[in-house]
Amino acid sequence: MASPKVAVVGAGVIGLSTALCITETCPSCSVTVLSDQFSPNTTSDVAAGMLIPHTYPDTPIHRQKQWFRETFTFLFAISNSAEASEAGIHLVSGWQVFKSTPKEELPFWSDIVLGFRAMSEAELLKFPQHQFGQAFTTLKCDCPPYLLWLEKRLKTTGTQMYTRKVADLWELHSEYDIVVNCTGMGAHQLVGDKQLFPVRGQVLKVHAPWVKQFIRDGDGLTYIYPGIHRVTLGGTREKGSWSLSPDPGATRDIFDRCCSLEPSLQGAQDIEVKVGLRPSRQCVRVQREVLSQGGVKLPVVHNYGHGAGGFSVHWGTANEAAHLVGECISALQGSSSRAKL
């Protein structure tokens, strides 16, 4: 197999980063990205893109930590380079505050982010309703810039990108040797994964350029994440809701909760409301599968189900998926050489 043809379905942060990893681990591959949506209309574009991991109940912690570490290292290098502003990657410091001291005071990722420590008494004075807090510095991926930067890098490798709605993976078997499924919430329909469920998130993107620090409530529901041009205020976690329409009641509630953490937000301008469906799963599905139909085989690599933690682990799962693609290629080459005998 001289030049395996790989189709990556999905152009959010998972699809684009996976495609890029594949071009790096398998330079002889021809990679094509197919998606019905590209930036700025993907779920990734709604997310703030903060590198603060979500814990997946059924993925071993060491694997989640490895994914996060690889992602952090990758983005750290970009943030420190001349490309940082174009890629939308920047460092941001801030606080995670808890109304009551959490059972786990040291999360698994505390030694990967920078300068992690408990908040001092003086710092906690700013949050009269909160008893405990953690201060650290982490990275943020602003979208659309980050996705556009990934697209730009992909184009330099010769990767083609097409707007196309893939209704069935088998549509692709005649044109492509391997299919990589990075369809996020779309996998529910596309591969019938009933373990995948939406967790609806509504956010406000506001103009408040004096906000330089992030503040996050440990319950994950209320957060203030300053991006390059806008501050993301969140949010909601509505399990099982498929609605992409903004809810005015939620807008008011999010704004009030954020203002109670940071009163100066009362002066925020230009409030934009956005909604995304976190493609949630008990564990991220990074897995090889060979689909079979009427004697024809189609190797598939799945990389979806990142829920609330897509940005935090994207490069790690992209690497893993790219390795699985490598395995698919070896298997194909093995079977094709067998066929020659």
Add this chain to the structure above:
Amino acid sequence: MRVAVIGAGVIGLSSALCIHEQFHGLLPSLELEVYADRFTPHTTSDGAAGLWQPYLSDHGNLQETLWNKETFDYLLGHMHSPASKEMGLYLISGYNLFTEPAPDPSWKNIVLGFRNLTPKELELFPGYSYGWFNTALMLEGRSYLPWLTNRLTQRGVKFFHKKVESFQEVSGDGVDVVLNCSGIRSGELQPDPELQPGRGQIIKVLAPWVKHFIITHDLKSGIYNSPYIIPGSEFTVLGGIYQHGNWSEENSAKDHKSVWDSCCRLLPALQKAKIVDEWSGLRPARPSVRLERESIRLGNRQAEVIHNYGHGGFGITIHWGCAMAAARIFGNILQEKKQLATPPGPRL
């Protein structure tokens, strides 16, 4: 009781406000007038980035450290008020970088979360082997000065756009107290060889992805002669010039290149930042702040002058502590003149 304030930078306006707030209630006849040839946005305070941070060492000047602390605590107390945005006041974290270990500063317990940098953080800054991280405050002159002006105007304080040539000029006509907040040009009102310009030059860029201040230190070159990057609410300030004795307010191409090159080396992403402005200013440097009272004989009258100048590159950092001290001196003057109303005692 008429008080003339000379100077409308952060020191003049805040001292005026502090005095009016404390004494107008007790002395309804108190009239304040502010005289200045430069008002916001043309004062030295407007050019400053606005970061609250004293110099590395207070040289044993405990009084200044206390005034710095008073200012920080006062500003921190305003953080939760709805006025903070209008004041140009917000929290900001960042880095102080050194090429060798440095002793902890006098302000380490004033700021929030002061700690040393970890090895991984130092990887961000090749060439620097030691440093601090802390959370401090920004108080942007371009917002704070208009805010102070509004508060003063609401209180009936009058403003006069004129260059004051002498204390005599403002102290005639029933003015009993002159508050001298004339900053770098105090020497024109009364010679002071200890007051010298500490010339700075800054470049303002659009770099909204920068969320931290980064201040480098070269312990041999002295303060502010090493690159610094301070993100404001609209622009990011790049600086690193301190020229003692240089009175020029013209931008220098050589200084521009020095600031630009050194800041881009510190933060490579700045290479893509768009330059929007450039400015030079004169820090009113003095071995210590002059904050004291002087009785001046002017013709056949005596006037009390309260000097409050010489705040170098830390005017915003120290301003409120000094304003309060000036107000205390003013209170003493009022007591001496028996101007403070005391309730009549029983007539026996």
